[in-house]
Amino acid sequence: MMMSRRMLSREEEETAGDEIEVRREDQDKINKFSRLHQHELSIEDELKAKHKEKEELDDITNELELADEDDVFPYKIGDAYFHVPLEQAQEMLSTSSNKLEDEISALEDKLGSIREEMTQLKVELYARFGKTINLET
Secondary structure (H helix, E strand, C coil), X not given: CCCCXXXXXXXXXXXXXXXXXXXXXXXXHHHHHHHHHHHHHHHHHHHHHHHHHHHHHHHHHHHHHCCCCCCEEEEEECCEEEEEEHHHHHHHHHHHHHHHHHHHHHHHXXXXXXXXXXXXXXXXXXXXXXXXXXXXX
């Protein structure tokens, strides 16, 4: 979402002088929202990387479908490559792909709960501060 900047209307200028006191609990909620937003961004980045990795695994799996059964293939484990037969390579790719799907699912669940919590904080803070606070991310 893009942030739009605008000038205050006359009404907003007049009400801008009516400062609302920021209590400790309000500041804690604002800080928590900020931390959640940063966590949301890092999880989104991690999800992008996991989706890219999953796409690459799918591409490799499709390539192996066309391979000769008698061939051996280099398979990276840690920092080393091991030559494995086609069937074993396919099994290892399938295992890696399933594990990655589980990780993606867990990250998406985590992201959903973070967004729910952020929405609740937005409701509470906008109820208290109205237009004097901007929580749009």
